[in-house]
Amino acid sequence: MPRKGRTGENAPIVIKRVAAEEDHAHHGGAWKIAYADFVTAMMAFFLLMWLVNATTEAQRRGIADYFAQPNEFARGASGSGQPFGGRSLHSDGPLISESPVMPQLRQGPTGPDAEDEEDDPPEDQPARPRFRRAAAGPPEPPQAPGNEVETQRQRSEARRAEVMARAAEEIRQAVRNDPTLAQLGRQLMVEEVKEGLRIQLVDAEGQPVFQTSQAAPNERGRALLARVAGVLGRLPHPIEITGHTDAAPFRGTADRSNWDLSAERANATRRLLVEGGIGEARMRSVSGRADRDLLVPGSPLDAANRRVAVLMVIPESGESAP
Numbered sequence: 001m002p003r004k005g006r007t008g009e010n011a012p013i014v015i016k017r018v019a020a021e022e023d024h025a026h027h028g029g030a031w032k033i034a035y036a037d038f039v040t041a042m043m044a045f046f047l048l049m050w051l052v053n054a055t056t057e058a059q060r061r062g063i064a065d066y067f068a069q070p071n072e073f074a075r076g077a078s079g080s081g082q083p084f085g086g087r088s089l090h091s092d093g094p095l096i097s098e099s100p101v102m103p104q105l106r107q108g109p110t111g112p113d114a115e116d117e118e119d120d121p122p123e124d125q126p127a128r129p130r131f132r133r134a135a136a137g138p139p140e141p142p143q144a145p146g147n148e149v150e151t152q153r154q155r156s157e158a159r160r161a162e163v164m165a166r167a168a169e170e171i172r173q174a175v176r177n178d179p180t181l182a183q184l185g186r187q188l189m190v191e192e193v194k195e196g197l198r199i200q201l202v203d204a205e206g207q208p209v210f211q212t213s214q215a216a217p218n219e220r221g222r223a224l225l226a227r228v229a230g231v232l233g234r235l236p237h238p239i240e241i242t243g244h245t246d247a248a249p250f251r252g253t254a255d256r257s258n259w260d261l262s263a264e265r266a267n268a269t270r271r272l273l274v275e276g277g278i279g280e281a282r283m284r285s286v287s288g289r290a291d292r293d294l295l296v297p298g299s300p301l302d303a304a305n306r307r308v309a310v311l312m313v314i315p316e317s318g319e320s321a322p
Helices: 030-054 057-067 145-176 180-185 219-232 258-275
Strands: 188-192 194-203 238-245 282-287 309-311
Touching: 145 180, 145 188, 145 194, 145 219, 145 282, 180 188, 180 219, 194 219, 219 309, 238 258, 258 282, 258 309
Parallel strands: 238 282
Antiparallel strands: 188 194, 194 309, 238 309
């Protein structure tokens, strides 16, 4: 009913009604767009399946190359080199490759002990360029040909010195171990020379190795040569034998001289060495030099000038025995 206002008059009553909001109002047409995208995707998928079935392998590769993006690190135009990582629907196994997208950029341990892991490409695909990790530290420079020759020469010299030193020591030891020859050790001279190993049997005052004016050595001389032959017989090197005399004139017949005597003593030594086990084929020269190569030049008549020298020829590195 009307109320009275301040003026006492009846004022009209206005009632405002507000419509209540619906509890389940719709959300617009967003779901329609999502559904349309889904249907479009399904159509595209079935169209793709139909194209894959309806085209040949060469045609599929051409289509893939057309749509592929260039890639500097791949074998071909696409990210993995070929569509589906080089596989097709007709290939055995899954289409998804088990290898990384760009295996060339894999990182692993570095250093000299790190292995260079590279994937081998399938037989029907060309090999892709390989990016190798640099080893730690500067590379070792290749050895120059001259250095190899020098190294070989040094090794040959070391072997040569070892052979001569061992043979010399065995000869000295063989003489020292024989009580009957121990006192004659100073008359056996063993030395390493440029040509090889030289063994000399020299006369001494009161202890000659050869009888006066005789070519054959005496008993002590034969015993010393037997020890020498026992050692040199185990080695393959050639032998040179030279006979020497002092400057005293030869006392004998007029048709013989120190030349004949020195040559005859060298030849007698050759026969004893062959009997001691040295092969005849190893004998390279037998000669007599009379008094032209004195052991004691300052004393031409010294007994040490009367001697026989046995040279086992061992060429130096880079030389060959004639």
